[in-house]
Amino acid sequence: MIHLAAILLLAASQGTAPPPHVHPPYRCRGCKNPHHVDPRPIDEFRSTNPCPSTGKNTGDCPGYTITFIKPLEDGGSDTPLNYQWTPVPKR
Numbered sequence: 001m002i003h004l005a006a007i008l009l010l011a012a013s014q015g016t017a018p019p020p021h022v023h024p025p026y027r028c029r030g031c032k033n034p035h036h037v038d039p040r041p042i043d044e045f046r047s048t049n050p051c052p053s054t055g056k057n058t059g060d061c062p063g064y065t066i067t068f069i070k071p072l073e074d075g076g077s078d079t080p081l082n083y084q085w086t087p088v089p090k091r
Contacts (some may be wrong), residue, residue: 052064069083
């Protein structure tokens, strides 16, 4: 939230609005990814890519997790096109 406030303050001081893609940071619940993740692209990905093990677009997906095709730290985008279902190794 502090980052968004800083962006808005900077934009106000320059007389311009922030870019439309700026939104508050989110923390992905249950994710091991330390980056802030907006849940909206994940929801959109799930709506068009059902869980491989259940065939459903909502709820748990046993044996799979959603990961980035190209990691954010390597320049990947936080968009549905950059997500994929990845099998979770069995213990």
